[in-house]
Amino acid sequence: MPAYWLFLIVLAIAAVGFVLGRMRALQSAKGDSRALHSLKGYYGWNVALKVLIPALLVLVVWQLAYPLYTNATVAGLIPEASVNDGSSADLVLAEVRRTANGLEAAVASGQIADTQARDTLADPVAMTDSLRSAGQIVTSELTTPILNAAQHYRAMGETGALIRTVVVLLVAFGGLFWGLSDSYKDFRARNTVEQTVKYLLIAAASIAILTTLGIVLSLIGNTIRFFNLYPASEFFGSLTWQPSFGGGSELGIWPLLWGTLYISFVALLVAVPIGLFAAVYLSEYASPKLRAFAKPALEVLAGIPTIVYGLFALLTIGPLLISVFGPDGAGWMTGTRSVMTAGIAMGIMLIPFVSSLSDDIINAVPQAMRDGSYGLGATKSETVKQVVLPAALPGIVGAVLLAASRAIGETMIVVLGAGAAARLSLNPLEAMTTVTTRIVSQLTGDADFASPEALVAFALGMTLFVLTLGLNVFALYIVRTYREQYD
Structure with a gap:
């Protein structure tokens, strides 16, 4: 299931929780809202927030962490012999990801059968031609290790999407039942909601700092990767700018x-x-x-x-x-x-x-x-x-x-x-x-x-x-x- 559909489902569960939280709080007060500790809306928001915050937090963390795990796992499947002179493991892994995405797009468009895309014994030359015929970008002739790594990468992506869906929905329903269990007349819903909103505001205020930190770390990481491939002395010492993707830049x-x-x-x-x-x-x-x-x-x-x-x-x-x-x-x-x-x-x-x-x-x-x-x-x-x-x-x-x-x-x-x-x-x-x-x-x-x-x-x-x-x-x-x- 795509992440955006999962996000919409979590929002729908939160909306249902909001309504049920209000109703359950009123039922515990026998329909008299004056017997509630807080306004009935707070009970609804208490349930909605307990659905949204944990589920979306798990979704965001998964979206950030699982690709790193997938890349590390697939990188271990690529033999050193597949890394040619003048290339690097990152370049090979980029080719694996591109091939996996090409297989997924070609299968989705019906130009390659799913069984053919999963066949670990498929001819890499024929698969290269099939992907190019399907309009997918393949920068070089595929080899068996690269094709198998791409198939594994695609399989891990499908498995990860399924696990992500199950985990996020379990967390969302767990938050729903947690919030509903607190929806009784003596529960201090207003205090809980306002404290939660306070922490959300602190998190929002921290976004600028975290964004700046993320930008800097991203720049530093990729800059280090560049200097591992191209000497810093030439970057800062040369008076010529002449890039060439064919080499000799x-x-x-x-x-x-x-x-x-x-x-x-x-x-x-x-x-x-x-x-x-x-x-x-x-x-x-x-x-x-x-x-x-x-x-x-x-x-x-x-x-x-x-x-x-x-x-x-x-x-x-x-x-x-x-x-x-x-x-x-x-x-x-x-x-x-x-x-x-x-x-x-x-x-x-x-x-x-x-x-x-x-x-x-x-x-x-x-x-x-x-x-x-x-x-x-x-x-x-x-x-x-x-x-x-x-x-x-x-x-x-x-x-x-x-x-x-x-x-x-x-x-x-x-x-x-x-x-x-x-x-x-x-x-x-x-x-x-x-x-x-x-x-x-x-x-x-x-x-x-x-x-x-x-x-x-x-x-x-x-x-x-x-x-x-x-x-x-x-x-x-x-x-x-x-x-x-x-x-």
Whole structure:
């Protein structure tokens, strides 16, 4: 049974338990709800929660743990002779999983008989042809050990699904009977439900931390796998990015990192002056009516999808730049995709980030500081330049750093506006690429997720994560220090 059907069945059992819990509590009070310790709804929720929480917890743990057990078991069935030179056990196991999924899909579509898919004596060459004819991905000719391991993997998946269904339903019905046994008039249902909800809220608050931890562990694990297949010295020491899934790849990060930082720098050159000047005008010079209209209108830019900015860069900014710097102009630009094209579009996208944060920070400067400056005879412009901006500078720097981390992680604008050329160049009118676009490129298509060319995406992601995390931590430190000073 698929997991989503099992989830719906558990929800149905919980709903039935809710109704039965209320009814049983009222029956114990002989129909007089005033004799109940808690409101009758609490008795229903007590049963529903005792059904849902244990059953869904078992389902989640099973979904996470059983694949690990299956992979470990099947990996032990693969003989060392099946791991060829230039390959690894992970690559072979990935081929086993792909074959097992192909067998399952082919059987489900009726293109391969179930008995044929389970036949351990089946000809691997014929099975390879059958799977390819069924439209399944098989990267190489199957061997008998790989085919048998895939059949075992598929059988374990079917057995695991059956056991999962039985265990989850037993836990759900056990929770149902447990909750119903507590549905009597003197049971403190309200206390139990509110305590349970408290723990659920604590768990929900912990999701952000656990998610971050999971992301970091996933990146670290796959990055280590990559460096086991590709030397870290070449990854950080090479100035060439030239992946080839056929072998002979050069996976140096520096061309990508340079493109990322260069495009982000151009974006900040556009966003910081415009955003900062807009914030100063809105906070110090604009009338309340104009501010009430202009600030929301400026922040609308933040709600525009990045793909729209990418199209704007490709269809408007690029042709505009090439009309000035292209063959008919200065002759410095050969195509519409360039660092300038993506940087200008990304800078426009970042304007509301800089302006909104800077505006809030400038408004947080105490009015007494302005009044003191005016009292000494300073004009408004002198007050802004010599009092307000120096006082708000730490917070403005934090806003700029947050915008920089947003620029470094951008993908769609770069894909459409900057091109895909990995190069080290100072010319802003040339096409370049970034870390994020290469991550997308390496993880799309029919790439084997156990190959160095696919795993390099995790090493790139880890590098980008460390870079943006450092910027965010530094920015938050500056902003918090400023707020402690002026709040």
